Amino acid sequence: APCFGISEGSPTPVGVISDTGRTLDQIETVPYEQAFLIGDLLTTSITMLSGEPKAGKTLLAAGMAIALINGHSEFLGLPVHQRLDHIIFGVTDEGASAELRARLTGAVPDNSVTVFPVEDTGRDGFWASVMEDLVQMRPGLFVLDNVIGALAPGEDISDPSAAARFMRSVRPISSAGIPVLLVTHTPKGTAEGMSV
Numbered sequence: 001a002p003c004f005g006i007s008e009g010s011p012t013p014v015g016v017i018s019d020t021g022r023t024l025d026q027i028e029t030v031p032y033e034q035a036f037l038i039g040d041l042l043t044t045s046i047t048m049l050s051g052e053p054k055a056g057k058t059l060l061a062a063g064m065a066i067a068l069i070n071g072h073s074e075f076l077g078l079p080v081h082q083r084l085d086h087i088i089f090g091v092t093d094e095g096a097s098a099e100l101r102a103r104l105t106g107a108v109p110d111n112s113v114t115v116f117p118v119e120d121t122g123r124d125g126f127w128a129s130v131m132e133d134l135v136q137m138r139p140g141l142f143v144l145d146n147v148i149g150a151l152a153p154g155e156d157i158s159d160p161s162a163a164a165r166f167m168r169s170v171r172p173i174s175s176a177g178i179p180v181l182l183v184t185h186t187p188k189g190t191a192e193g194m195s196v
Contacts, residue, residue, distance in 0.1 A: 092149025
């Protein structure tokens with residue numbers, strides 16, 4: 001009996017795999033220097049940075065921004081592969097804009113970083129509007145600090161459907177050629193959740 005659309009004796013499957021599957025030699029090779037902004041740390045697609053609250057995630061993201069904007073050759077002993085002219089931070093925590101300003105003022109040109117509050121993410125079209133602005137502004141990196149604060153009210157990042165919806169919201173940014181750094185909290189203990 002046929003199984004999943006493959007008839008007996010049929011040498012080639014018909015469907016998703018035959019339409020989208022590629023052998024290793026057919027997959028585009030991306031040179032290491034083009035796959036990473038900072039070697040083995042920050043990719044040119046989507047990177048997730050997670051840790052406990054107050055572990056220094058924002059400080060690390062600000063340090064990466066300084067290295068990228070100033071064209072440093074290394075960051076924490078890792079090679080910096082690209083110099084960026086502009087980085088956009090979307091922030092969710094109260095006081096995060098002032099914190100970034102304190103960390104970046106004097107370390108990078110004022111016009112090299114844009115910071116905006118990520119609010120009302122449950123509103124229809126919110127991420128589409130962010131995407132529209134990002135495509136128009138063409139930053140070298142978009143940093144979302146933090147994922148938990150960007151969830152719609154009642155959403156829990158531990159819920160697979162909420163995580164999938166969120167990734168569908170931000171994946172087009174990376175697909176447009178804008179690297180994305182997503183900063184998120186891990187729970188401190190078993191009693192702490194990951195929801196808004």
